[in-house]
Amino acid sequence: MADWKGIVGRGFTPGAFRTYVATLAFSAWRPQFVVVHNTSAPRLSEWHSTPGEQRMRNLESYCRDQQGWSAGPHLFVADDLIWVFTPLTTSGVHSPSWNAVSWGVEMVGEYEEEPFGPAVRDNTVDALAVLHGWRGISAETLRFHKEDPLTTHKTCPGRNVDKADLIARLQARMRADAPGEHLPGRDPGDATPDDRADPPAPVVQGPAAGGGLFTTITATEFAGGPESGMPSAYGGTVDANAPQVALPAWLPAERRRVRVRSVATGQWVECRVNDIGPWNTRDVYWENGGRPLAEVQYRNRTSAQNGSVPENDAGIDMTPAVFAALGIPGPVNERQTHVDWEFV
Numbered sequence: 001m002a003d004w005k006g007i008v009g010r011g012f013t014p015g016a017f018r019t020y021v022a023t024l025a026f027s028a029w030r031p032q033f034v035v036v037h038n039t040s041a042p043r044l045s046e047w048h049s050t051p052g053e054q055r056m057r058n059l060e061s062y063c064r065d066q067q068g069w070s071a072g073p074h075l076f077v078a079d080d081l082i083w084v085f086t087p088l089t090t091s092g093v094h095s096p097s098w099n100a101v102s103w104g105v106e107m108v109g110e111y112e113e114e115p116f117g118p119a120v121r122d123n124t125v126d127a128l129a130v131l132h133g134w135r136g137i138s139a140e141t142l143r144f145h146k147e148d149p150l151t152t153h154k155t156c157p158g159r160n161v162d163k164a165d166l167i168a169r170l171q172a173r174m175r176a177d178a179p180g181e182h183l184p185g186r187d188p189g190d191a192t193p194d195d196r197a198d199p200p201a202p203v204v205q206g207p208a209a210g211g212g213l214f215t216t217i218t219a220t221e222f223a224g225g226p227e228s229g230m231p232s233a234y235g236g237t238v239d240a241n242a243p244q245v246a247l248p249a250w251l252p253a254e255r256r257r258v259r260v261r262s263v264a265t266g267q268w269v270e271c272r273v274n275d276i277g278p279w280n281t282r283d284v285y286w287e288n289g290g291r292p293l294a295e296v297q298y299r300n301r302t303s304a305q306n307g308s309v310p311e312n313d314a315g316i317d318m319t320p321a322v323f324a325a326l327g328i329p330g331p332v333n334e335r336q337t338h339v340d341w342e343f344v
């Protein structure tokens with residue numbers, strides 16, 4: 001029998017689930033998409049006949065003792081709570097072709113027969129939005145279990161679940177979570193709160209922490225001159241006079257802090273991440289090999305995720321205050337340089 005990976009076994013409201021995921025640290029395992037299932041048995045109409053914690057223990061017994069698996073699916077989404085089963089930071093067992101590269105999300109119900117109602121659907125969309133946002137995965141990558149060529153579950157997650165509708169709802173949810181790059185006129189109510197102030201002294205002397213340093217990244221300048229007062233994708237405006245940067249994918253509030261070093265001067269400055277860009281909006285290159293997508297797009301003259309063909313290969317945008325702190329002269333909002341950076 002395979003070594004059992006253990007379960008989390010806790011149920012969360014959608015808001016608490018978002019908070020929980022923000023506490024997780026990712027290991028070497030890198031899921032690339034989510035596979036959606038329905039539990040089939042139990043049906044949604046049966047689910048609440050047993051307390052959720054007991055359900056988790058019963059499912060653990062089923063996967064570990066009866067099936068001899070090393071793990072199970074990652075989530076069970078009911079009409080009230082999102083239950084975490086197999087830890088989200090390790091691979092599960094749910095879809096034979098895709099266990100190594102995907103999260104498995106079980107929607108509680110038998111959707112060949114039961115109606116796919118708004119309670120399970122909306123909790124599922126919320127859970128998927130958290131996972132996709134966390135790893136910078138686009139909604140279009142979503143797969144249904146029945147699409148796995150090796151599965152025997154040829155109907156999962158059931159005929160009453162419309163994949164195009166689910167993806168559209170996921171896209172809308174993700175847009176609400178992370179408005180696009182440099183998008184003006186956004187509803188401030190959509191802003192993700194980030195009440196941490198900018199650091200009082202911009203220049204920080206110190207060595208890199210090592211490991212997570214992204215080196216020789218082309219940096220461009222933004223938010224100065226004619227762009228002064230530009231809106232931030234995270235809400236509010238970008239402050240040209242504060243050490244702020246943009247990175248090309250949405251980041252949760254607790255990761256929006258980086259340390260940048262000029263390759264030319266060796267100076268360090270600590271910065272708040274306060275926009276999404278340049279060029280791309282879903283490029284988590286810090287998770288994927290450390291090189292910005294814009295480098296390949298610029299070389300091959302292909303479109304970036306913002307729809308433009310990049311005019312340079314920048315992977316970070318920096319305010320005039322950052323260029324000043326790094327000791328790089330030049331006309332405001334036109335400077336381009338190379339930096340090393342790391343998350344703080």
Ligand SMILES: [Zn+2]
Nearest residue numbers: 037145153156
């Ligand atoms: Zn399935």
